[in-house]
Amino acid sequence: MSKVDSRLAVNLAGLQLNSPVMTASGTFGFGLEFRDFLDLNRVGAVMVKGTTLAPRAGNSGQRAVETPAGMLNCIGLENPGVDKFLNETLPQLREYDTQVIVNIAGATEDEYARLAEKLTVPGVAALELNISCPNVKQGGIAFGTCPESASGVVRAVRNATDKLVITKLSPNVTDIVAMAKATVEAGSDILSLINTLIGMKIDIDRRRPVLGNVIGGLSGPAIRPVAVRMVYQVAQAVDVPIIGMGGIMTTEDALEFILAGASAVAIGTGNFVEPELAERMADELSAYLDKTGTASITELIGAALPERQTREGGGCTC
Amino acid sequence: MSKVDSRLAVNLAGLQLNSPVMTASGTFGFGLEFRDFLDLNRVGAVMVKGTTLAPRAGNSGQRAVETPAGMLNCIGLENPGVDKFLNETLPQLREYDTQVIVNIAGATEDEYARLAEKLTVPGVAALELNISCPNVKQGGIAFGTCPESASGVVRAVRNATDKLVITKLSPNVTDIVAMAKATVEAGSDILSLINTLIGMKIDIDRRRPVLGNVIGGLSGPAIRPVAVRMVYQVAQAVDVPIIGMGGIMTTEDALEFILAGASAVAIGTGNFVEPELAERMADELSAYLDKTGTASITELIGAALPERQTREGGGCTC
Amino acid sequence: MGKVKTLGDKRRFSATLVQQQQMNHDVYRMVLSAPEIAAMIKPGQFLQLKTGRLMDPLLRRPISIADADDGEGTLQLVYRVVGEGTKYLAGLQQGAEIDILGPLGNGFTLQGERPLIVGGGMGIAPLLYLVRALCPKPVDVLLAGREASELFWIKLFAERCQAVHVTTDDGSLGTKGNALALLPQLLAQGQYDMLYTCGPDPMMEAVAKEAAKHGVPCQVSLERYMACGIGACLSCSCGAKDGSRKKVCTDGPVFWAEEVML
Amino acid sequence: MGKVKTLGDKRRFSATLVQQQQMNHDVYRMVLSAPEIAAMIKPGQFLQLKTGRLMDPLLRRPISIADADDGEGTLQLVYRVVGEGTKYLAGLQQGAEIDILGPLGNGFTLQGERPLIVGGGMGIAPLLYLVRALCPKPVDVLLAGREASELFWIKLFAERCQAVHVTTDDGSLGTKGNALALLPQLLAQGQYDMLYTCGPDPMMEAVAKEAAKHGVPCQVSLERYMACGIGACLSCSCGAKDGSRKKVCTDGPVFWAEEVML
């Protein structure tokens, strides 16, 4: 079961993957950390940790804590900076037959554009724009919370590179469909969703927030219903491929996203619990195709979506 | 331990409660359903099921499903209508020494106002405005997703009644603080947060959404970190009391909300698992006050909040 | 064993697992010591079981009473392993404690002198206890399953029933076909004055129609996804023929066939 | 027992619980059969244990190796019950299988001829295996606890160490006070050429300072909240003195005292 199964191949706007199972940014280091646990050649793509122009030390204090069926993190984008990534990490990653997607974050549009320029090198398959970070020019409000500022980032990157541009949407918005449409219009080739929900936890003994940063990003199975809903809604509204993520722990979970309209999926928090998951899931997807007599995983993409015309859902949810 | 403990009494803008533990709308029926499980006199307040002008049959198809540490529901506001509530249910509920808060939902501002007028009767302690429902005049977008439409509802109710007005905020928004400020300015005496997150689940065998309504509201421990974060943020921004809810299953969870700034809490999904929870939690809060030598629960409200001046949190969450 | 303590409220109990028996590849039978529930419970009522140590699974799982013995203070549950909750139950060892809400719901109305019982699949579970309650009336039963291994029930009913009729979809036992392959002729020949049925909705619908045709009063026992089981959430709602809504958990699970829409 | 199967990757194993022993009111000692890990693991390394059947708890829990026996293929863990994960471990019965990632992290550097070991609280756990590895060098140990019942360790170390010194905060055993009540005089008198310490950060900071004063090289073993334990999440980050960041899980948990900020 460890050979590449061509029925699992997917093509996302030109991004060719051996397996629809990738690993989400910030949850898989730079990929190399997992060499002892799985065969990197079996991972569709490695989305590396959020990378910034200058190295960042990240937040101080406690950076993660478990919550019911999930966890909060406030790493604060600790990373060695784009230059070190290009010089030291990328050459090692390129030895594997997996696609390298670089997740980038900036505090201004210009920072995103400069990152994109620097990363327009062989071996980088696509750039994933993390727009959940605070926009310093707009008083620290995240780029990803309004269609205009998100589009600005996408356009800046679009003009700076001919690499595939993936925009990673934040779920902390009133209207995910509006965000999706705006960022596609601004030039995104692919959308990733979802990033983490903003949450926090209080230590009742110390009577203080547990995390050093007070608030953090909620990930894991707890958020899966929100993620599936957003993928399902966005898949009906835009024509670009979607990478679905949020709480994927099993092959059934991955299928749920694919049926909701995702062309590929990414494992995040699941990598912490079962570091071999991305490889095992590829095997299990092959077995599922066998069992159901499905010729290609692509047949399943969006299979649970309604006909485009029928507007479904949206009634009273309580 | 079954006597009323005066240290648990809280006063929310005039709403006097024997216990800070209430039961959330839609999760406790009309209260009477729980007579076999607990002493209703020990429940701070019963927030009754969302009530509309006309009776509603609710959604068809499957209406609930479990998710990791949570559940989705799409009941669709099934309820007997306000008249039947007033004539048949309220007289029975009034026999108990618990406050009755009526959760109301309408499709127009006028419907909210008419509900408020009808419910301005003795025995109703406050009205809780459920603004997560679709606003028919605005193409089915929920009232609770923009500050203007939410304020409109609050003002309409404010003008129609002298009862306490509680606005229940939806977490499905980009900026919960803006929603809180707008609805307080429009006349809310108290805020409730949070209602459910919008989510969905797909049945991978049938390749169809599990819920009859496709999307549903996510509740339970899974959403607690989001709820605590919103209470913590809103408590720093407004001066009205907050009723905190979202995934409260234990006394520690309730304390987390109180420390985050809630003056009272409501149990939702927890009532399904442990129907006696609201009574037991009052006992356990008394025991906690004993253990920590606290004279009154009110001393704990907001104890984990930063000084108003210091802006905390908001950095990179990944 | 035999020790049952309440957990602080009037219908929440801790029951002790006395015996666990595998009936076929995925069905188990559990005997619980729970004297307080055994003393109260009526056929057709059900329990809500906590099926995990912590919050995974979060919600309780509804299971019918397959039998109860007030004298011994025991209950029997028969359940199919379909997901994590029932897998947890199947993994429990003798002596384990289970946190239970119940008795819940309304049971069957015991009436008539010559009742016929029609059960399909796991819907057969609540009917066994019904037969005990109907004794010493002469009861006939019609059991429908997909194939023979599903009908381990036969010997349990045989002790208590006048006649046990059997159908299987694949013909591996009894008459080939579903319950309707036999029901019309039973109703035509027998002098039944009451019919009780539990099983898949389409089966019950057909059974009820057939009963109506023969003028036999009929009760149906419904199954719906239940988040609470105690009337609080409205997730189990079903449509009543008068246009209103019924809660399957507290208004049912047993209804008169003409009350509800299947 | 003794049967250990890998779970499909190179550092994920299923270990069998051989023995579970309660050491004091909240601390347990567990012997696991895990020959593959026992053959690889070095003192100072740790494991990530799955502490539940499903997703509650979700994340693994990091536990140090308190001892390992390559010959017998066994590991020993000593852990305090503080929450749901460790409560789950304490409830496991002989024969239970535990899903483990490991060995993880970098261990202690074995150097010097006359090592001194200073442990505080649960930080003592990884030091026991260190002593075994240092044998037959003459090792002295200083164990610091809040009160006598925390120091069940003494007899375990006594078998392997030259001298066992003890302090307790409340004076219920040994010298009253914390590790610093005894350390300066030990360092002044002994001919120690290496110091290893594990315990609360403030203790290790003081110990390292004292070691530096006496020119004794010192290694510290850090504990941080770990979501992954394998270098993927950066939740365990600590500051290095050169301004960079270190991952406690993969760059540590053992560091040279002068490398990191405590």
Ligand SMILES: Cc1cc2nc3c(=O)[nH]c(=O)nc-3n(C[C@H](O)[C@H](O)[C@H](O)COP(=O)(O)OP(=O)(O)OC[C@H]3O[C@@H](n4cnc5c(N)ncnc54)[C@H](O)[C@@H]3O)c2cc1C
């Ligand atoms: C009143 C009533 C009595 C029942 N009596 C029996 C019985 O005696 N024996 C028996 O084997 N089964 C019985 N069931 C069905 C039983 O409740 C489900 O099989 C069980 O809840 C599945 O739980 P799980 O965690 O194993 O599976 P899950 O993985 O949760 O679900 C598997 C399947 O079971 C259904 N299901 C899950 N939870 C519920 C729920 N809370 N309510 C209804 N359906 C659910 C799901 O829709 C799904 O199709 C009864 C159901 C009801 C409503």
Ligand SMILES: Cc1cc2nc3c(=O)[nH]c(=O)nc-3n(C[C@H](O)[C@H](O)[C@H](O)COP(=O)(O)OP(=O)(O)OC[C@H]3O[C@@H](n4cnc5c(N)ncnc54)[C@H](O)[C@@H]3O)c2cc1C
């Ligand atoms: C490298 C390393 C080695 C360790 N070795 C031992 C050991 O040998 N014996 C021992 O008793 N303890 C050890 N610990 C601590 C142990 O990991 C925690 O006590 C345990 O994870 C608590 O889990 P819980 O579910 O019981 O408690 P929880 O309810 O999860 O938490 C209780 C407390 O433990 C802390 N904690 C919880 N999870 C983690 C985690 N993943 N990483 C670090 N701290 C956590 C929390 O911050 C909290 O203060 C070690 C920790 C690390 C990082």
Ligand SMILES: Cc1cc2nc3c(=O)[nH]c(=O)nc-3n(C[C@H](O)[C@H](O)[C@H](O)COP(=O)(O)O)c2cc1C
């Ligand atoms: C510890 C941690 C660090 C993360 N860092 C990043 C990051 O640097 N950039 C980014 O876009 N997303 C980051 N994420 C978000 C994940 O990539 C993913 O979108 C999210 O966790 C949801 O998936 P999951 O529920 O499977 O974890 C991080 C998540 C976690 C848990």
Ligand SMILES: Cc1cc2nc3c(=O)[nH]c(=O)nc-3n(C[C@H](O)[C@H](O)[C@H](O)COP(=O)(O)O)c2cc1C
């Ligand atoms: C089955 C169900 C029905 C609900 N119905 C309503 C309702 O009618 N009106 C309302 O404002 N909130 C309703 N809610 C939301 C709850 O009152 C509460 O805000 C939410 O569930 C979060 O709390 P919890 O996580 O403790 O359940 C409902 C929730 C559930 C689970």
Ligand code: FES
């Ligand atoms: S299951 Fe909740 S009302 Fe019936």
Ligand code: FES
């Ligand atoms: S615990 Fe994840 S990097 Fe160290």
